[in-house]
Amino acid sequence: MGKRVTILDVAAAAGVSRQTVTRAINDMGDISEPTKRKVLAAAERLGYRPSRFARSLVTRQKTHAVGLVVASLRNPYFTDIAADMLSEAAARKWQLMIAASERDSPELLQLLSTQVDVIVGHFGLPDAEIRDAAQGLPIVLLEGRSDLPGVHSVEVDIESGIGDAVSALRARGARRFGMVDSAYSERIRGAYEPTPKRQWFEAAVGDGLAGVVVGEESISGGGRAFAELMRLHPDIDAVLMFNDLMALGAVQSAHAIGIAVPGDVRIIGVDGLALGDAVDPPLTTISLDQQSLASNTLDIVEIIAKADFARIAPIHRTVRSKVLWRESA
Amino acid sequence: MGKRVTILDVAAAAGVSRQTVTRAINDMGDISEPTKRKVLAAAERLGYRPSRFARSLVTRQKTHAVGLVVASLRNPYFTDIAADMLSEAAARKWQLMIAASERDSPELLQLLSTQVDVIVGHFGLPDAEIRDAAQGLPIVLLEGRSDLPGVHSVEVDIESGIGDAVSALRARGARRFGMVDSAYSERIRGAYEPTPKRQWFEAAVGDGLAGVVVGEESISGGGRAFAELMRLHPDIDAVLMFNDLMALGAVQSAHAIGIAVPGDVRIIGVDGLALGDAVDPPLTTISLDQQSLASNTLDIVEIIAKADFARIAPIHRTVRSKVLWRESA
DNA sequence: AACCGATCCGTGAACCTTCACGGGAATGCC
DNA sequence: GGCATTCCCGTGAAGGTTCACGGATCGGTT
Structure with a gap:
């Protein structure tokens, strides 16, 4: 089974303290070259990998993550949206986690909700169920509308x-x-x-x-x-x-x-x-203007984040649609 | 600015202890109905949301996350792969985090590497750079091959x-x-x-x-x-x-x-x-059989995880390709 | 009155890392 | 020899949650 190898294991193996290991790993200075090499070698040997959770816990996580739920990744429409969301998110230094709701929506939502700060997307569930599964996480409904508190939306006309x-x-x-x-x-x-x-x-x-x-x-x-x-x-x-x-x-x-x-x-x-x-x-x-759908969504997400994810009044936006006449009609 | 509202704030507001709040939030029993309601009300009022990092830290994170890097989300080829990966990952109870490497590959990789356990994908960088940016995370190269330690691969013939x-x-x-x-x-x-x-x-x-x-x-x-x-x-x-x-x-x-x-x-x-x-x-x-590409990849990922992410000998697999004769040739 | 089981709730510890600070050794200078 | 400086390194604490355990209360029994 094998317990996880922690920073203390590395410290012990290298014959130094935790802090010195930290310095070596994140190369921070205040450490001599030989010691650094020794620590790095020990870390390599033991296969040490910092726990991203412990690290995020203490660094108070500067970069947030948004979870995108789309109905399917087989439909270019949704992947285009995902691509736009990705650009918008990247521009704002957010990470994007994508999930497809083709099945098991509630379980999927619960899993996702442990990994991200906000959930946005198209859902195949009643609003109330979504809210429950999201465990209090802010939600941005895409192409939908709800009057539940904590549920924002970007509608498409x-x-x-x-x-x-x-x-x-x-x-x-x-x-x-x-x-x-x-x-x-x-x-x-x-x-x-x-x-x-x-x-x-x-x-x-x-x-x-x-x-x-x-x-x-x-x-x-x-x-x-x-x-x-x-x-x-x-x-x-x-x-x-x-x-x-x-x-x-x-x-x-x-x-x-x-x-x-x-x-x-x-x-x-x-x-x-x-x-x-x-x-x-x-x-x-x-x-419809997918770009604008994405930017409006991330705007909302950013507003929520600015408010430190406290409960704020639901935000609702609308993007327009127009007929693109080509030749089939 | 507003500090984060913690479980202790809720406990204080509800006049109970941390543990009782936990019981109410994760409804665990060993708690009376009135108390539960009181706690939940306080949590709601304060806008309390458990820190996913602190939580994952202690529950030792049973579900892992794999980060997928694709060249573009505008090409159905990549989104199809993403879709297959998603199914495969979901079947194995893994979360999938998607990033597109259209630009800034190193920064993107570093960001991603703080969020996932393994990184798989198509990269536009030299192998060594990838390894560095991944900060020791295991990597699975898609449609490529490398002999660096810790870098696995699924090639396509x-x-x-x-x-x-x-x-x-x-x-x-x-x-x-x-x-x-x-x-x-x-x-x-x-x-x-x-x-x-x-x-x-x-x-x-x-x-x-x-x-x-x-x-x-x-x-x-x-x-x-x-x-x-x-x-x-x-x-x-x-x-x-x-x-x-x-x-x-x-x-x-x-x-x-x-x-x-x-x-x-x-x-x-x-x-x-x-x-x-x-x-x-x-x-x-x-x-090429994208399904098989995805399943092979997740197989490798699972093997790595089973080994508790310790350094193991690189795994290399190959999926075959065949000509699909339709009518344009 | 002493005991007992059930029910509800609280305290210490653990999870793993980083931050702030403080301390020792070596060096150089007066 | 005494003192300040520099360079390395270590210790206590914090971050927010859950787990294991122990304690209090209460109605009922002998």
Whole structure:
């Protein structure tokens, strides 16, 4: 099993005191060259490694860590966000710890909460559960909103983006609207429930709604769901895909089935992935400024930290979305 | 400024002892319901949050953390790896801390090294520098190899994949080979130096080599470099792109220039991204088993941990690569 | 009245490092 | 020889939590 080798073991082995070992390890001066070498050799021999916990405890931890929880690392949308968060965090001298909530959210949160100072992210849980699992840690909800104390948020105004997209699609002649929603809630909560995007979309299209199908959040899942939607409602001429990843699958699927895009059906995604520009036809999408999402989030995090993580009034921000017209719609 | 509120503050405020506060916070029994409520109320009021360092120090931290350093979070290849690492780590009850080495590698490593038990990843630094920055932490090199003590590795046998690809391309009639290499080293070390992939490729094609161009590691960078390569050497009939991301750009660029793929030029990437299947034509690629890369890595990490992080003989593993024939070559 | 078990709560120690300070030896100078 | 200086090194304390143990209180039993 082997106990941990501490600074005292090294000190004993080298025949010096703790402090001298510290001086050698962190090369601090006030130590002669021979002694330093002797200590370093002993440390090397014993495989000594300072406990990062003891060290942080006494140095009062100047650099903080923020834990980012994303739904999946397989979706470029989330990894782009992670990348932006990483830059923003680095610029502020914060460390970023990433976890994916694909499963076991509560356990994962509890584990994470022992390692970081703030938790930010997308969660597949009810707000109250999140708060409990976080054990009192401040939380920043991404693309969500809660009125619990200690739960901050950065919302994304997808709603207006959807509204804009629908009116523009109407202006371009679209009449029969369809949507592929995410089956996300099915996996998390056991039963499907309409996402906010679907609700906003339904409100926007009114009786122009022809049908909705749910699918898995992946390229292939989007492709399958799109094909199913078109099979059920062949007269649809405009489709909103839950996200760009699924929209990519839809474009591909349309190509395979022989549906012209945007000739027969206009396809529009959500997220604004750069990737959407690399396919044919380039994907029209409701894009949000991820950079701004990230910087707003870290702003909040920094405010919380400045307040020494004491309980402060929840902060809520909103970033706008806009339709990025490329060629698929 | 505000000093940190400790367990003693809460104890004083609630009129009980430290231990009772602990019992209330971690609800442990041996405490009456009214007292518990009283303590919890005091904690809430003061905004008390246990120090994760002090706590970890005494509980001897059962869950460890591994730090993953990737070159970029904008390349699906790396995020896929991160995703696999995350699953593997989670299955083993490890936490994963991700950092991107896009810049400041040494500082970043030092910061990271105070937070984790092992460091794994792709680094843009000489091995020795890595070792120094890691401050004695065990290191697992991804897709690399070093003979320094304490530096383990998981290599990827791209070389044989490139060999296989070249002979198959020859069998399909390719004669004039070109390559787009990564300009990576330029950014990191100031001057371009051929990557191993280029060296293996040149060895494989022999005097069939028509030309090499370097480009930035992105879709658009790949597209530009490919266009440049074809402008300089119009007779090329097969191109190896440094990675799939750049290959995606090449396919797109070929389409724009009016070069037929694979009719005029066969294009082949490296990485095996699932994304390559979503473009037209689907991308042929030298794929490696990322899952196995991740599991091998975490295997090593676990072995190191089992040895209580004592110095053990470096472990080296290799995962194979194989050509995934789709339609672009 | 003495005893007993159950229930609740508090005290000393441990975890491992760094910080602040103080002390000894060697050297140089008057 | 006495004294200050410099250079190395060691000791006590602190940092905030949890663990192991011991003590107090209380209702009930003999």
